[in-house]
Amino acid sequence: MKKVYTVRGVTIGEGRPKIIVPIIEKTDAAIIEKAQSLLKLPIDVIEWRADAYEEILEEEKIFKVLKALRELFPDKILIFSFRTLIEGGLREISMEDYTRLNHFAAESGLVDMVDVAMISWPDVVEENIHHIHTAGILVMGSYHNFKSTPEKAVLIRTLMKMQALGADISKIAVMPNTADDLLTLLNATYETASRYGDKPIVTTAMSPSGLLSRLAGEVFGSSMTYGAAGEATAPGQISVELLDDVLSLLHGNRELMGL
Numbered sequence: 680m681k682k683v684y685t686v687r688g689v690t691i692g693e694g695r696p697k698i699i700v701p702i703i704e705k706t707d708a709a710i711i712e713k714a715q716s717l718l719k720l721p722i723d724v725i726e727w728r729a730d731a732y733e734e735i736l737e738e739e740k741i742f743k744v745l746k747a748l749r750e751l752f753p754d755k756i757l758i759f760s761f762r763t764l765i766e767g768g769l770r771e772i773s774m775e776d777y778t779r780l781n782h783f784a785a786e787s788g789l790v791d792m793v794d795v796a797m798i799s800w801p802d803v804v805e806e807n808i809h810h811i812h813t814a815g816i817l818v819m820g821s822y823h824n825f826k827s828t829p830e831k832a833v834l835i836r837t838l839m840k841m842q843a844l845g846a847d848i849s850k851i852a853v854m855p856n857t858a859d860d861l862l863t864l865l866n867a868t869y870e871t872a873s874r875y876g877d878k879p880i881v882t883t884a885m886s887p888s889g890l891l892s893r894l895a896g897e898v899f900g901s902s903m904t905y906g907a908a909g910e911a912t913a914p915g916q917i918s919v920e921l922l923d924d925v926l927s928l929l930h931g932n933r934e935l936m937g938l
């Protein structure tokens with residue numbers, strides 16, 4: 680049986696992929712302004728990308744931002760993400776500070792999930808997962824490759840490795856250089872979701888040529904998808920309104936077919 684997670688009334692791992700919008704802003708005011716602009720949009724999950732925040736080492740400030748986001752979005756899943764530099768993030772951080780920050784966010788009682796760079800920082804994975812699970816919330820394991828798309832077996836192995844290490848949800852985002860790369864990602868997604876994995880996965884081929892991967896998660900087995908509200912925050916993201924329309928179209932069609 681495949682695992683599904685229901686958090687704040689949002690079920691991850693079945694039905695329509697859940698729409699996530701990242702908030703990537705430097706200051707409190709910009710974060711709040713962006714958050715308010717999202718209130719009426721069709722979004723299931725908010726990701727706070729803390730690597731953009733200029734006061735990232737001030738715990739009091741972090742708490743205030745998380746509290747404000749929680750109050751604005753009582754019914755949405757809130758993910759805390761500090762994207763490391765080697766995975767396409769905006770700021771350098773030591774592994775110690777990274778671990779401390781994730782621990783703090785997990786224990787704040789305000790977030791539902793913490794994103795952990797499981798592949799590029801293996802040394803701190805165990806400690807991070809332990810803190811996050813002890814706080815009673817979910818771990819999203821992540822791996823980003825902004826240059827290329829590894830071969831199918833590597834993608835499957837990476838997703839399965841994250842599951843084996845304790846990720847509740849495993850995510851990969853890769854760069855397709857050809858249509859073949861997109862097929863590789865979709866193939867790896869389908870095989871992992873249908874044959875190997877027993878927990879939800881999230882897979883993305885970035886850039887406009889990877890767009891199908893952001894739309895067709897329900898067909899191939901990716902449980903969440905990142906969209907944009909205003910400017911895209913990663914290559915190939917489209918607006919949440921368009922995303923919502925396409926996901927509904929695909930979902931409705933599958934329901935008609937009894938899938």
Ligand SMILES: O=C1C[C@@](O)(C(=O)O)C[C@@H](O)[C@@H]1O
Pocket residue numbers: 701726728760762821850852883885905906912913914916
């Ligand atoms: O992992 C991802 C996916 C992403 O890189 C994208 O391609 O939409 C956007 C990031 O904010 C998020 O953490």
